[in-house]
Amino acid sequence: MLSGCPPQSPAVAKTEVPVEGESPLLAATFAYWDNILGPRVRHIWAPKSEQPLLLSDGEGVIIVSLIFDGELKGDKNTCALSMILPQAELSFYLPLHTVCVERLKHIIRKGRIWMQKGYSIISVLTSEIIPIMELLSSMKTHSVPEDIDIKDTVLNDDDIGDSCHEDFLHKAISSHLQTCGCSMVVGSNPDKVNKIVRTLCLFLTPAERKCSRLCRAESSFRYDTGLFVQGLLKDSTGSFVLPFRQVLYSPYPTTHIDVDVNTVKQMPPCHEHTYNQRRYMRSELTALWKAASEEDIGPDTNIHTDETFTPNLNVFQDVMHKDTLVKSFLDEGVWSAGGWQAMVFLLKPGLALRSTFLAQFLLLLHRRALTLLKYIEDETQKGKKPFRSLRSLKTDLDLTVEGDLNIVMALAEKLKAGLHSFVFGKPFYTSVQERDVLMSF
Structure with a gap:
């Protein structure tokens, strides 16, 4: 080797990931800083294709990088986990950015522990990078369009009994709104699910x-953490295995809807969901640190915490609280400046009346959520004082019906993250205890 030549670059390992359909992701890379060679790529994950795209061709790309410190070969290094997409995929990727980053952030937490123990981080990263590649590929072909034609929904039907029982639809929409718009729809018939x-x-x-996904008729997608609504097909035996860890790591609680048996169940409210999620996350990282070898804990292993907190694998509960908001939308109608508007199913389909009626209902909910936030800001001097007047809030804002309160609180939570924890206080209450506390006001 000539003295003027730089040292040879170490070989870069590559994992080819088979994905169905078109992959919007060009590659994912794990890189680190080498004090001699500078930034070096340690591993590449790329979708398997007949004609792989060369990143050196001058194509405009988007690079999403997460920078972190980690032990590598006994020394502390600055590392980077990156996803590379064509610039043309920017509008497709942006709505899914938070979903992908939150999932990668947690896998990096696990990976840093693995590196500290002297194990390879590659297997840990692979356990999340491959599912993210599959998620992006599935969203490319089965994402819900931004504009939905009401004729493709149950709200277009003249006779609600032809599609589903009216009480089932009421409970499904109500619980969907109570869980911040996050729901999974499970069934055997893809048309009915979709x-x-x-x-x-x-x-x-x-x-x-754009962060919601229709089910695939041929075979079921896996449950993906972070999507708002997703359709999932049961297997040939009529069952669907729901991964506990992925459900618990969703940013919001989720509603479970089974269209085969017309059941609706929901996870606990936001503050309890966040409490369970963080405690489980700490326990998972602790268990990972205590593991004696790489084989002790797999990527999908359910971690059981200490004796004071045992996660309930059946995290979905019956919908306990009735509401009047959704009931009025479906059953009774509202009074507006234009006069009395009948229930949505009495309006003629195909004339945009039902879409207008729905838009007015959503605007009403949004205004009530903003009013609730303003009420709490005034009562607490914008968070400087604790909130102590839930009974007054319920009375003043006409939210004495628990289901109505849950719906408006969930919408307000999306506008102001952490609202549930602020209103209900730092002490943790289980769902039953929380209902008892609310009943005492």
Whole structure:
């Protein structure tokens, strides 16, 4: 070797990931800083294709990088986990950015522990990078469109009994709103599942619809953490295995809807969900640190915490609280400046009247959520004092019905993260205890 030549670059390991359909992700890379060679790529994950794209071709790309410190070969190094996408995929990727980054951030937490123990971080990163590649590929073909035609939903039907029982629809929409617009729809018939998915997505913003996914008719997608609404197919035996860890790591609680048996169940409210999530996350990282070898804990292993907190694998509960808001939307109608508006199913389909009626309902909910936030800000001097007047809030804002309070609180939570924890205080209450406390006001 000539003295003027730089040292040879170490070989870069590569994992080819088979994905169905088109992959919007060009590659994911794990890199580190070498004090001699500078930034070096340690591992590459790329979708398997017949004609791999060369990143050196001058194509404009988007690079999403997470920078972190970690032990590598006995020394502390600055590391980077990056995803590379074509610039043309920017509008597709942006709505999913938070979903991907939050998942990568936690896998990095696990990976740093693995590096500290002297194990390879590659296997840990692979356990999340491959599912993210599969998620992006599935969203490319099965994401819910930004604009939904009401004729493709249950709200277009003249006779609600032809699609689903009216009480089931009421409970599904109500619970969907109570869990911040996050729902999974499970069933055996893909057309029926997707019709309910589109119906629930009517109650989301256009950006949230881009983070929702229809089910695939051929075979079921896996449950993906972070999506707002997703359709999932049961297997040939009529069952669907729901991963506890992935459900618990969702940013919001989730509603579970089974269209085969018309059941609706929901996770505990936001503050309890966040409490369980963080405690489980700490326990998972602690267990990972205590593991004697790489084989002791797999990527999907359920971690059981200490004796004071044992996670309930059946995290979904019956919908306990009735509401009047959704009931009025479906059953009774409202009075507006234009006169009395009948229930949504009495309005003629195909004339945009039902879409207008729905838009007015969503605007009403949004205004009530803003009013609730303003009320709490005034009562607490913008958070300087603790909130102590839940009974007055319920009375003053006409939210004495618990289901109505839950719906408006959930919408307000999305506008102001942490609202539930602030209102209900730092002490943790289980769902039953919380209901007892609310009943005492």
